[in-house]
Amino acid sequence: MSIALRRLPALFLVLATLFALPAAYAQQMVAAARDGVMLRAAASQRAEARWSIDKGYPLRVLSRKGAWLRVSDFEGDRAWVLSSRTNRQAHMVSKASALNVRATPNTRARVVARAGYGDVLRTMERRGDWVKVRTKAGRVGWVSRKLVWGW
Numbered sequence: 001m002s003i004a005l006r007r008l009p010a011l012f013l014v015l016a017t018l019f020a021l022p023a024a025y026a027q028q029m030v031a032a033a034r035d036g037v038m039l040r041a042a043a044s045q046r047a048e049a050r051w052s053i054d055k056g057y058p059l060r061v062l063s064r065k066g067a068w069l070r071v072s073d074f075e076g077d078r079a080w081v082l083s084s085r086t087n088r089q090a091h092m093v094s095k096a097s098a099l100n101v102r103a104t105p106n107t108r109a110r111v112v113a114r115a116g117y118g119d120v121l122r123t124m125e126r127r128g129d130w131v132k133v134r135t136k137a138g139r140v141g142w143v144s145r146k147l148v149w150g151w
Contacts, residue, residue, distance in 0.1 A: 028061040029151040030069065030086035037086070039079035043068035050079045056091040056120040058150035074118075074149035090123035092133060092143070092150035099148070101141035105130035113139035123151065 035054040040047040043065045053059075059071035062078065069086065072078045074093050094115045102109035105127055113135050115121060121133035121143070130142045 029088075029090070030059050030061060030071070030081075030083075031055075031089050031091045031150075032057045032059075033085055033087045037081060039071070039081050041079065043070070043080045045082075047080065050077075054120065056089065056122060058091045058093055058120070059086070090151050092121045092123055092131060092148035094119045094121065094143075094147065095149050096147040099143055101133065101135060101139060101143055103141055105132075105142040107144075109142070112141040113137065115143075121148065 032053045032055050037053050037055075037057075038049045039051055039053065041050055042048075053073075057073070059069075059073055059081065061069050061071055063070040064083075065080075067083055068080050069083050070078065071081055074095060094117055096115075097117045099115040099119070100111045101113040101115060101121075103112050115135060119136070121131075121135060123131060124134055124140065125132035126145075127142075129145045131145050131148060132140065132142050133148075134140050
């Protein structure tokens with residue numbers, strides 16, 4: 001067997017690892033650990049504060065720099081946040097202007113609550129195209145996965 005053929009499995013492993021790294025970051029999500037978490041223009045406490053988010057607001061991790069996370073939100077806005085200000089509690093945010101929270105995972109089920117655009121919902125369970133959530137008011141029900149963003 002030639003040297004090139006013997007090295008093929010190792011080359012495949014290296015390439016698979018390189019392609020998997022960006023996917024791993026793209027899939028990592030965090031949420032604000034408390035109200036008033038500041039998102040900044042750069043990875044520094046002295047950087048311009050772009051906006052603040054409240055507890056549970058989900059963010060997708062794009063990259064890391066020391067204690068800082070480069071993140072994006074459901075609208076695609078990007079900023080930096082201190083990783084100590086986040087946690088791994090699963091949350092969703094409504095992409096719909098009027099989101100029906102239903103008693104069961106069915107479009108014909110009774111509506112138990114409503115949420116609006118940008119409202120944060122605590123993720124309880126996932127079932128196919130449906131997500132069981134808890135609203136800020138404490139109501140529990142199901143929403144269509146197509147109408148929310150997060151994890």
